[in-house]
Amino acid sequence: MVNVLENIHIKKAKELINGIPLKEKYGTYSKLYSFTTENVAGYYSKIEFQNKKILTVCGSGDHVLNAILLGSKNIETFDINVFTYYFLNLKIAAVKELSYQDFLNYFLLENNSHAMDYKLYVKLSRYLNKTVSNFWKELYKEVHYNGNVLRNSPLFHNLYDTNEKKLMSNLYLNENFFQSLKQNIKGVQITFLESSLLDLKNHCGNHYDFIFLSNISDYLSSMFNKNLLENYQDEIINPLKKKLSKNGKLFFVYQYDVGNIRSVVDDMEKVKSVFSNVKEITFPSVIGKKKQDKILYIEE
Numbered sequence: 108m109v110n111v112l113e114n115i116h117i118k119k120a121k122e123l124i125n126g127i128p129l130k131e132k133y134g135t136y137s138k139l140y141s142f143t144t145e146n147v148a149g150y151y152s153k154i155e156f157q158n159k160k161i162l163t164v165c166g167s168g169d170h171v172l173n174a175i176l177l178g179s180k181n182i183e184t185f186d187i188n189v190f191t192y193y194f195l196n197l198k199i200a201a202v203k204e205l206s207y208q209d210f211l212n213y214f215l216l217e218n219n220s221h222a223m224d225y226k227l228y229v230k231l232s233r234y235l236n237k238t239v240s241n242f243w244k245e246l247y248k249e250v251h252y253n254g255n256v257l258r259n260s261p262l263f264h265n266l267y268d269t270n271e272k273k274l275m276s277n278l279y280l281n282e283n284f285f286q287s288l289k290q291n292i293k294g295v296q297i298t299f300l301e302s303s304l305l306d307l308k309n310h311c312g313n314h315y316d317f318i319f320l321s322n323i324s325d326y327l328s329s330m331f332n333k334n335l336l337e338n339y340q341d342e343i344i345n346p347l348k349k350k351l352s353k354n355g356k357l358f359f360v361y362q363y364d365v366g367n368i369r370s371v372v373d374d375m376e377k378v379k380s381v382f383s384n385v386k387e388i389t390f391p392s393v394i395g396k397k398k399q400d401k402i403l404y405i406e407e
């Protein structure tokens with residue numbers, strides 16, 4: 108029996124597939140990212156993850172998978188978009204069941220006639236719980252079992268989804284590392300929290316070594332009417348800082364193409380006028396040659 112809530116999720120996902128525009132860019136029912144848009148490889152490789160407890164945005168699931176590859180065993184992941192729960196579980200099952208090549212065939216978009224191939228889905232579905240397999244089964248039915256239609260549908264943000272960028276952004280998409288991920292994923296505890304960033308303090312646990320908020324801070328204007336940085340600090344960052352363990356780090360801003368100011372959090376002067384002791388990691392961007400990205404964090 109599929110319960111009422113699961114039925115709503117399926118109905119909303121079908122609407123998205125069929126091009127019915129949903130209300131918000133980032134809401135309970137919004138498009139999925141198939142892969143991260145950040146250079147996660149660029150900054151995760153500079154952080155020690157072994158046995159660390161983390162809280163991270165879910166999105167495409169790539170923050171979770173890269174953290175597991177690097178040795179994190181206890182992960183809580185949150186997202187306002189409920190579809191990310193279904194996609195994360197699909198990706199985890201695919202890591203467990205598929206070969207490296209089949210994993211790429213299943214998820215990559217560009218020049219790929221095997222994208223979300225139904226035969227591959229049937230293989231990996233043995234690792235899905237009933238709720239998740241029902242969801243995907245219904246979506247496959249909707250596209251007449253044509254995975255390519257599903258993968259190219261408006262269920263996903265498909266702009267800039269090039270194979271090269273996605274391979275560069277993810278450590279686990281290296282073939283040897285993918286085999287290590289298959290091993291590491293066996294003993295990991297992953298908890299999904301359906302939560303907005305604003306509410307996260309009320310839903311999450313505590314004693315995290317790292318908290319990753321991705322680039323959600325680019326959208327502060329959808330959370331607050333004014334004093335964006337001050338409100339970000341008071342309503343989100345200070346309460347979440349209390350959830351860190353000693354020496355824990357809270358990664359609260361991701362800047363694409365350093366120097367290009369697209370939102371208030373890209374302006375270092377303004378950020379530093381509100382937040383004290385801001386630390387940063389700079390690394391090559393995947394959005395263009397010679398460009399750099401930066402992640403800002405504070406420590407407990």
Ligand SMILES: C[S@@+](CC[C@H](N)C(=O)[O-])C[C@H]1O[C@@H](n2cnc3c(N)ncnc32)[C@H](O)[C@@H]1O
Binds near residue numbers: 144186304321
């Ligand atoms: C900010 S987006 C952009 C992609 C991201 N840079 C990545 O690499 O995955 C990532 C995820 O954040 C989620 N998100 C956006 N705003 C949010 C909010 N206010 N609270 C919780 N999650 C949010 C979206 O639903 C999406 O799945």
